[in-house]
Each structure stands twice: as C-alpha cells, then as structure tokens.
Amino acid sequence: MFADIVWSEVWQASVDTLYMVGVSTLLSVVIGLPIGVFLYLFSRGHLVRHRVLYEFLSVIVNIFRSVPFIILLIAIIPFTEWVVGTSIGTNAAIVPLVVGAAPFFARLAETALREVDPGVLEAAQAMGASTWQIVFKVLLPEAKAGLISGVTITAVALISYSAMAGVVGGGGLGDLAIRYGYERFQTDVMFVTIVIMIVMVQVMQWIGDKIVASVSRKR
C-alpha cells in the first residue's frame, strides 16, 4: 500500500504546515492580543470604558470572524499581494491565516481577561497604578493561563485552516492530501496526512496543557 508515497514530499508538506501554523500563530497572537485587550478595556470597568469604540471594534472583529476561511483566502488576494508581493506560496498563505485567526484569538483573549478578578485591578488602581501598569503588571499576568489556552486553541484551528492553503499554492499537508489523496485517488497518502495532522494536534494540545498546568499549579 504505502509503496507509492513520495516520503520527501510528505516531509516537505509537514514542514510547510508547521511553518505556516507556527508563523501565523505567532502573528495572530501579536495582532490579536492588543485587540483583545482593547475589547476588554472598552467594555469593562472604569479604566477606559468606551461604548462606541467597543461596538466599533467588536463589529470589525465579527466581520472577519463571519467570513468562512476558504472565502476569506480568495477574497483578500489583492491584500495578500500588497503585503508579501505575491499571492502564491507558503508566505502568501500566512496572510489570510493571520487575518482569519487574529480576530479569533482576540475574542479568546477577551474572554480570558474577563476571568480576572476585577477586585485585583481595583486594588492595583488604589495603589496608584496607571492604566498601562494595570494591563501589563496585573491583567495579563493574572490571565496567563487562559491566554495560553487561547493560543493552543488558535494553533489547533490554524492546522485546519492551513489545509486550505493549497488553494493559493501554499503547500502543506492539506494540499498534499487533496492533490494525491483526492485527485489521484491515492488513499494511502490521504491516510498518512490525516495521521500526521492528528499527531500534530495531539502534541500541540499536550504542550499547551502542560504549560497551562505549570502556570496554574501556583494558584
């Protein structure tokens, strides 16, 4: 059965997937976290509460969240070209992945921040902390476990998003599965890619859980 598999291609596809997922997770967190912090700050407490700004930001986040990823991938091709200079390849796939996942992570971050006891923020305020000190020295450290869970969920979701990157010639395991497994009826390739993705998801979840556990063991 597995005789016709070109293992070097499988290897390359795995590396491409990990590359896309790794870079886009990182960028999604870098972009999504500030958005999540602002969503939290505008909606809660009396630090910088601002209803209108919250609604504005919230609508934008919802817009990106409501477009199915396969559509988003194609719809923002002009934007992708503008950012990376091409609309084809692994790097070109990272742009829509980030555009899709950053708002997703922003919502997860907002939820994690809401879990922080507002009383602790108030205590910091009473101690003379500025809003930014409260964000960086209280809010984010206190929400650490929830934020790391959010990163794990985002990374796992990105594995699945990245499978569609083949549409823009992005490569990766999803692309491999469609080209060989579907278009050439090579069921064995399909099988192998599925197994690899399952393993990837399991490992990521396991690592994420370990980090969360080590963070929350102290509490």
Add this chain to the structure above:
Amino acid sequence: MISLERITKTYTSRKQSLTAVRDVSLQIERGEIFGLIGYSGAGKSTLLRCINLLERPTQGQVRINGQDMTALGNRELQQARKKIGMIFQHFHLLHSATVAENVAFPLRLAKVPKRIAMEKVHALLDLVGLRGYEKHYPAQLSGGQKQRVAIARALANDPDVLLCDEATSALDPDTTQSILDLLLDIHDRLNLTIVLVTHEMSVIQRVCDRVAVMDHGNIVEIGRVADVFLHPQHDVTRRLLQTENSTSSSPALADVAAPVFEVTFVGDTTYAPVLSEVARATDSTFSILEGTIGTLKDVPYGKLLVAWHGNRRAVTAAISELAARGCGVTEISQDRTTVEV
C-alpha cells in the same frame, strides 16, 4: 488630615439614578482610627472609596493633608494614592504572584530598586507575622494570612492613611480578632490614620476612637465610640447594637415594682464598687436586671439596667449620687421609653 466636604455620589444609568452618598461632610484627625458603620447599602463603602477616588464624588471635595484630591490630574492622583493604603474584604491579592511579589508590587509600581524593595518586603512580612512565607502563593494561605499579606502590601509605600473596606467581614471571629490586633499594632507603630468600614459593632468597639453611623447615604450619628455605644441616639445605631447581643431577650419591666434606671460608666469607675457604696450611703438597695461590662478599645465600660429599691427620697439621693460619681443615669419607664433624669 482627611476632610470630606459635602460629598454626594450618584450613580446614573440610562433608566434610573441612585444616590449612594448624600451631602456628607466629615473630618478625620491625624492618627485617629475612625469607623464607618451601617447596614449594607448604607453608602459606607462608597464613602470610603471616595477618599482615594476609586469612586469619584459627583459633588463635593476630598482633602487629604490639605490637598484637594478631586482637583488632581491622573498622574498626580496616582502619586497621591501611593500614600493611601487600602485593604479589602476579599483581599484582592495577585493570584499569579508569590507573597513576596505581592508585597513588592506597589514598590515595583513606584520603581523602587529591587534590592531595597526586597529588604522592605522582608521587614513588612516580619511586621505582619508572615516571615518565611515569601515563596508561597495566595492559594496556599488561609483567609487571615491573605489579609496579612494584603496589609503588608498596603503598607509598602509607607502610607499616612490606611483604608479598610470590610477587611474582617470574610474572616471567622478568632481571625478577625487577630487582624484587628494587628491593625492596632501597626497603628501605634507607624502612626497611621485608619478609616475602616464594617457592619459589625464589635469591630468598632474593639479598635475605633470615633464612629459615624450611616443610613441611606447619610451620617445619622457621629461621635466618640463610648458615647455612641452607651447613648445611641438614632434608631439604626440601636438596631446595630442590639444585633450584637441578640441572644438575650430583655426582661419585662412591668413586673418590676421599683423605678428602673440605665446606668452607664466608662473608665476606672467601671471596676469601682460604685453601686453598692451608693446603696449603702443612701440606705437603699438595688437589683441588676440586665447588663454588660466590657471594654471599648482599651477603655472599660459598663451598661446596666438597674431597679432601685427604697423610699422615694433615698432613690432620688442615690441617683444624684451616682451621677455625681460620673455615671450616666437614665430612667427607663415601663414601656421602655427613656426619661432623662
């Protein structure tokens, strides 16, 4: 020291507005332990939180050491808050930080060099009796220990004022006692001004010099603890006092065939054989119907309900003799209304 001038705090939402504090003025002296007591919703916590502007008063001025807090800009207010410590009912410690990191937190905010901060942290943990707990996390501590950490944290920037928002309300009676002892101790050592909010009269009784009773956003009674305690003027104060001794029901005065008096004494008189000396001198006798002897902070006090037996002249003489010896005497009629003697 702390001067609240005509403070009003109104919360307005789209549909309704709620006035939590109504036109309250209050002076708190340097070095004083001042209590704010009342039932929940009376506005006492809101008033306390107006002092460090966690709640910005809708109207009125807050002055601390002459400085008008309400006129300060953000940066200046943050600076001023560093000199006002605050502790809370639910401690509000950083869960993700150790005991030492929690105590060091205000020093970090103030950008104190790490080495100096750590020395300070050790000294503070010594002060609150938690030496050796530096590396513990709040989740590993009991409620009383958490409040001790919170107190150490509140003292880190050497504040002049310590605000206590129901600081003992989540603690059991023994722990409450030990936290109150700690507050008295640091008050004496550091010459702090303490403002504390509570709904428990016993807390006021143990630590406060003066007390204000709040109801529906107003201060309905204010004065030295002994005066408010022994001669409550307002209904709310009496109710708050009654719940403290709710176990015993009062005797029916209709069955007593002698005039009944409430006799109060404060200070050294408490332990002197005043009643029996007066009875002997005036050739009368007495029986105690109800009473408490205790201490207010360090001052002994007593409050007795006494039936005085004897002929009318002897009773009158006895009563004026009691008053002459420094006791407060009030005649109580059979339906328990008080009649000034």
